Amino acid sequence: xxxxxxxxxxxxxxxTALKNINLQIEQGEFVAIIGLSGAGKSTILRCINRMHDxxxxxxxxxxxxxxxxxxxxxxxxxxxxxxxxxxxxxxxRSTAIKNVLTADVPDMNFLRVLFGIFTKEQKMRxxxxxxxxxxxxxxxxxxxxxxxxxxxxxxxARTLNQNPKIILADEPVASLDxxxxxxxxxxxxxxxxxxxxxxxxxxHHVDLxxxxxxxxxxxxxxxxxFDGPASTITQxxxxxxxxxxxxxxxxxxx
Amino acid sequence: MDNENTSVxxxxxxxxxxxxxxxxxLPNGHTVRRRRSRTPFIVLALVIAILWAVKMTGFDPSxxxxxxxxxMDLMKKIFQPDWSFFPKVVSPLLDTIKMSILGTxxxxxxxxxxxxxxxxxxxxxxIIVSIFRFLLALIRTLxxxxxALVCALIFSLGTFSGTVAIAIFxxxxxxxxxxxxxxxxxxxxxEAMEALGANKxxxxxxxxxxxxxxVYLSHCLYCFEMNxxxxxxxxxxxxxxxxxxxxxxxxxxxxxxxxxxxxxxxVVVAFIEFFSEYLRKKLS
Numbered sequence: 001x002x003x004x005x006x007x008x009x010x011x012x013x014x015x016t017a018l019k020n021i022n023l024q025i026e027q028g029e030f031v032a033i034i035g036l037s038g039a040g041k042s043t044i045l046r047c048i049n050r051m052h053d054x055x056x057x058x059x060x061x062x063x064x065x066x067x068x069x070x071x072x073x074x075x076x077x078x079x080x081x082x083x084x085x086x087x088x089x090x091x092x093r094s095t096a097i098k099n100v101l102t103a104d105v106p107d108m109n110f111l112r113v114l115f116g117i118f119t120k121e122q123k124m125r126x127x128x129x130x131x132x133x134x135x136x137x138x139x140x141x142x143x144x145x146x147x148x149x150x151x152x153x154x155x156x157a158r159t160l161n162q163n164p165k166i167i168l169a170d171e172p173v174a175s176l177d178x179x180x181x182x183x184x185x186x187x188x189x190x191x192x193x194x195x196x197x198x199x200x201x202x203x204h205h206v207d208l209x210x211x212x213x214x215x216x217x218x219x220x221x222x223x224x225x226f227d228g229p230a231s232t233i234t235q236x237x238x239x240x241x242x243x244x245x246x247x248x249x250x251x252x253x254x
Numbered sequence: 255m256d257n258e259n260t261s262v263x264x265x266x267x268x269x270x271x272x273x274x275x276x277x278x279x280l281p282n283g284h285t286v287r288r289r290r291s292r293t294p295f296i297v298l299a300l301v302i303a304i305l306w307a308v309k310m311t312g313f314d315p316s317x318x319x320x321x322x323x324x325x326m327d328l329m330k331k332i333f334q335p336d337w338s339f340f341p342k343v344v345s346p347l348l349d350t351i352k353m354s355i356l357g358t359x360x361x362x363x364x365x366x367x368x369x370x371x372x373x374x375x376x377x378x379x380x381i382i383v384s385i386f387r388f389l390l391a392l393i394r395t396l397x398x399x400x401x402a403l404v405c406a407l408i409f410s411l412g413t414f415s416g417t418v419a420i421a422i423f424x425x426x427x428x429x430x431x432x433x434x435x436x437x438x439x440x441x442x443x444x445e446a447m448e449a450l451g452a453n454k455x456x457x458x459x460x461x462x463x464x465x466x467x468x469v470y471l472s473h474c475l476y477c478f479e480m481n482x483x484x485x486x487x488x489x490x491x492x493x494x495x496x497x498x499x500x501x502x503x504x505x506x507x508x509x510x511x512x513x514x515x516x517x518x519x520x521v522v523v524a525f526i527e528f529f530s531e532y533l534r535k536k537l538s
Contacts, residue, residue: 049449078451089442091464102443102460106451113456155446162450 001026002048002166002198007057009043009222017043019222021057027165030192031200032209032230035219035241041202044219045168048200049081050074061166075106082159084201086171088151092144096135096154099143100126103161129161130154133187149180156187160195167191169201173208181205185212206238269295331509332516339511343499343518350495351522353416353488354481360417361424362474368425369432370466375441376458387433393426398484402493413494420485424477431476435469436462468537475530482523 002025009018017040025031033041046052047059050066059066061077069077090099104122105113112118118126130136133153135146143151152172159167169188173181189212192199203209209216210230218226218233218241226237273290280286307313371377372386402419409415439462447457489497496519503512 051445051449075451075453078449081449083446083449085442085446087442089440089446091443091461092440093468094464098464102447102452103450105447105456105460106453108456113459158446159450 001060001062002200003058003060004044005058005060007047007059008055009040009047009052010055017222018047018054021222021224023217023224023227025198025200027062027198028192028196029198030189030212030214031198031217032213032215033200033202033217033219034204034206034209034238036243037204039219040222041219042170043222045083045170045200045202048166048168049078049083051083079106079162080165082162082164082167082197084152084155084159084167084169084172086174088143088148088155090143090151090154090158093142095140095142096130096146096157097123097126097139099154100129100158100161103129103158126157126161129157132160132191133157147180148176149184152176152180152184153187156184156191160191164197166198166200169199171202171204174204181208188212328509332513334510335513335517336508336510337514339514340518343496343515346489346494346496346499347518347522349413350485350489350497350519351482353413353420353495354478354485357417357420357485358424358474358478358481360421362428362470362477364421365425365428365432366470369429369436369470372429372433373436375437375439376462390426390429393422394430396422396426398423399487399491402488403491406492411492411494416485416488416493416495419488419493420481423484424481427480428470428473428477431473432466432470435473436466439465472534472537475534479523479527479530482526486519 002023004021004023007018007021008016010016021044033044035041043052047054048061048066050069054067061081064077066077091102101118101122104118104126127136127139130139133156135150135153135157138146138150138154143154146154167188172188173184176184185208188199188201191197201213210233213230216226216228216230216233217224218237220241220243225241226233269292270289275287275289278286278288368386368390372383372390374380374383377383398419401422402416405415405418405422406412409418441462443461443465444457447461448454452460486496486500489495489499490501492498496515499515500512503509503515
């Protein structure tokens with residue numbers, strides 16, 4: 001369970017990104033965080049895996065106080081939290097399987113990392129991860145030869161390969177075309193259902209959020225203005241999240 | 255539209271005060287300022303610089319025409335190489351190649367860690383970064399010939415001095431090219447590695463090195479090409495290799511043998527450049 005208690009986050013430049021965030025997310029939930037750019041969506045995700053520190057309040061994940069973790073403890077904690085990025089963040093010159101294998105690197109000794117020696121079991125597991133997202137056939141293809149959707153799936157396979165309990169996805173479909181975006185969203189749904197992994201994702205497209213996610217959290221200027229099941233959110237509430245401007249959608253035909 | 259509004263968009267320089275910006279007005283009354291071009295000014299400065307340089311160096315085109323016959327005479331001899339001299343070329347030519355290979359390998363090996371330390375995206379300590387960059391800039395200001403001369407004075411004449419000189423030169427050039435390339439790599443994968451629990455070394459090694467390595471090898475090969483050419487000249491200051499032979503033949507006015515030396519060098523350089531270019535294309 002992820003729990004925010006009165007969490008504040010102020011950046012070194014004085015900008016307060018999060019104001020008094022209170023939130024509880026149970027294991028296995030599929031949550032979409034919506035809001036304008038700069039509202040604090042990314043900051044919430046990055047506080048959960050401590051890529052950012054919180055300034056005030058308490059943030060616990062399965063009883064662990066995230067903000068007190070240091071060094072080795074923090075890295076061990078991060079093994080259980082996967083992260084997906086808008087720009088995939090793959091080594092584009094390497095093959096898909098090599099990228100997936102990097103998920104094992106933190107558990108390996110110095111010499112194995114230095115020479116990039118992976119065991120047969122590790123390689124089989126990496127291939128299984130690629131199979132779980134349906135791109136086993138691209139395992140030995142260089143990532144710069146893959147389409148955006150395929151690259152995001154490789155990134156997803158890398159995350160699955162670390163066997164996480166939580167996946168944080170920062171704008172995972174923002175740089176994909178509408179069709180591919182839907183396919184990737186369906187991958188998330190399947191992973192959430194089959195492996196009981198909690199998924200939190202930031203998303204600009206409200207229609208995708210409502211269609212695929214169970215719960216929606218709306219953020220405006222660092223504050224939660226909506227939190228509830230995706231099925232209950234009304235147009236007025238969406239408008240409130242977006243300051244009264246029209247909410248962005250994928251806008252294509254079904 | 256009043257001009258007060260548009261004038262704050264950029265800082266008005268002295269130039270703008272003399273040559274007032276043109277104001278373009280659209281049919282609907284909106285205006286935009288277009289600053290006067292600086293090009294005529296720059297062209298004028300260049301012309302003055304060139305005229306001054308011609309005057310200073312005493313460059314005289316008629317001299318080239320007058321001495322043309324002599325040049326052709328010399329060229330004719332060079333292009334009629336004396337192949338009986340070839341056996342005497344082989345050994346210094348091999349020396350030159352050996353010097354270049356060893357010097358390049360040593361220089362490149364040292365350049366990799368230094369370039370990493372001099373990259374501002376990897377090394378967050380601005381002081382260390384600037385110290386390394388200053389040292390590299392210092393090394394690069396020294397021409398290879400000067401380094402070779404100093405080495406020859408320190409280590410005695412011969413190929414060893416040449417090798418050291420090439421290593422130092424290679425180190426300076428490859429480090430500079432490499433840290434500039436390292437600064438353009440994608441740091442996204444590094445962030446991803448940190449997010450999945452890797453420490454800084456593991457993240458760097460798995461996410462950055464695969465991006466750096468091909469660029470590094472490409473720079474090394476390119477530097478090797480340059481070194482083959484440069485090392486032929488190092489013999490001039492007593493640092494071994496083909497330069498000694500070239501110097502000697504010119505001294506004896508033996509232009510037919512000089513032709514043999516230059517043609518052999520040309521073939522070797524052309525071959526290595528062709529091969530290196532092929533490899534570098536494969537790397538990119």
